[in-house]
Ligand SMILES: Nc1ncnc2c1ncn2[C@@H]1O[C@H](COP(=O)(O)OP(=O)(O)O)[C@@H](O)[C@H]1O
């Protein structure tokens with residue numbers, strides 16, 4: 001286990017790699033919708049315990065990239081390799097639920113929570129892949145099945161603590177403000193005990209205070225638990241502040257990659273993205 | 277939500293009944309069910325209660341699929357037929373003890389339900405509804421044409437269930453078969469929705485893509501929802517077979533499917549108590565209308581022939597009114613009453 005979690009009774013990070021080890025390798029990814037090439041040969045590597053930002057103008061292919069990693073889109077060419085437990089997993093041929101079971105968790109650009117469930121149940125649903133009780137024991141809520149639910153309730157309470165959402169745990173998520181829903185969606189992804197966390201515009205549409213909170217939570221998860229974060233974000237202030245490295249996409253191509261400082265200096269990025 | 281209660285352990289916080297008021301309410305309900313046949317002592321009200329009990333089991337089953345998992349089904353009638361015919365045939369033709377045929381019929385129906393759930397892999401909403409309508413018609417066609425086994429369009433007569441040399445299917449005695457099974461069905465279903473199975477069902481209903489990305493094998497869980505739902509629907513069918521001692525295909529047509537859908541919409545989608553409310557309402561309303569019709573028979577001439585039409589019309593009217601005025605069903609009204617009294621007498 002990479003880092004010692006603070007205040008958590010159960011490990012949050014599922015990756016067995018050491019910080020800095022190669023964790024996710026995207027190679028030559030091509031994805032086209034009819035004539036539109038959403039991704040035109042994208043390659044990059046994600047390293048354990050880093051925060052990698054993906055930036056680029058609207059329609060650059062950022063969401064398509066995350067959707068390809070989580071198996072929702074089927075790229076026509078290229079590979080996505082994921083490393084954990086000493087194994088190599090090729091993701092492009094797997095179903096979304098199988099990819100999730102490997103520990104790849106994510107949030108969505110347009111919140112996709114389970115609206116009619118409470119915050120608590122959304123987080124419990126996030127821990128679905130870890131619950132192993134059979135149908136019959138579950139129907140009678142028999143000893144071990146009950147123990148399992150209580151065990152994960154404990155775990156989920158630690159996430160509720162971390163995200164400071166104690167006061168809303170019994171609320172139906174559909175009734176919550178946009179900012180809180182984004183926070184719950186992060187919580188649901190964390191409940192999966194991610195090896196890697198993919199966040200699609202986690203701060204979009206938030207006010208400054210909410211953004212600061214969200215940035216703090218992401219840093220907490222990354223620094224305290226060593227969870228790798230891949231995040232798409234438009235707010236350049238936030239991106240420069242919290243990310244270790246940045247990948248820049250434009251029209252489905254990677255036009256730059258580097259530290260925030262390198263990206264700031266890169267003439268092509270300034271031309272294509274920062275509008276110069 | 278009842279406020280003013282603080283839970284010190286997750287176990288008690290995760291209990292089905294979390295406050296003393298909730299436990300009291302459940303206790304009163306069970307006491308009512310237990311005392312009812314002794315207090316009324318007339319067969320007709322007990323007969324009605326038995327109808328409600330069987331309908332409740334069927335409605336909970338359908339609600340698991342439609343209300344909780346969001347998979348619309350018009351196959352309810354046919355799935356009940358599978359349960360009823362399986363139980364009836366096993367007893368009438370093969371001499372299997374009646375009590376043993378009940379779980380067997382439920383399991384057989386679960387398998388048939390899961391099989392007819394396969395189209396849910398590709399279809400949603402109205403398209404799935406049409407596919408289940410096909411299931412309804414196929415199953416009923418088999419029932420009415422497989423003469424050698426089902427008896428075809430003729431009624432299948434089932435020998436009365438016996439226990440200690442006594443027939444069990446009097447209204448009073450069968451009450452004690454039906455209502456414990458209602459309790460069991462409700463308990464198992466409530467338990468299911470405290471675990472990852474139930475949450476997966478609801479997740480699929482609310483956001484199936486997010487469910488998949490959370491690691492839920494959506495197709496497998498949809499089939500499971502069809503299976504678990506049909507298990508209880510088959511149980512209801514088996515009870516009908518042994519209670520009425522006769523199984524006829526007319527009881528299981530598309531009309532039954534629609535009636536049960538109305539039941540859970542009026543009672544409350546995705547709710548166990550709602551299933552009970554809906555079952556009670558849809559059983560008592562026609563009984564009430566029939567009685568009103570009889571009472572008016574002398575007053576208004578020709579009332580006799582009008583009764584069936586009035587029943588149909590009032591049914592439709594009630595469903596429309598509910599959809600407009602209280603889309604969340606009787607359960608929501610009950611919720612409002614509970615909330616009112618939770619704070620009473622300090623309500624403001
Ligand atoms: N499901 C889809 N069907 C058709 N075209 C799509 C789909 N998803 C994305 N695209 C197209 O792919 C391109 C990249 O979109 P997207 O990945 O959403 O960009 P970003 O997230 O960077 O704004 C756009 O031209 C978009 O219209």
Ligand SMILES: [Mg+2]
Nearest residue numbers: 062063064109
């Ligand atoms: Mg996007």
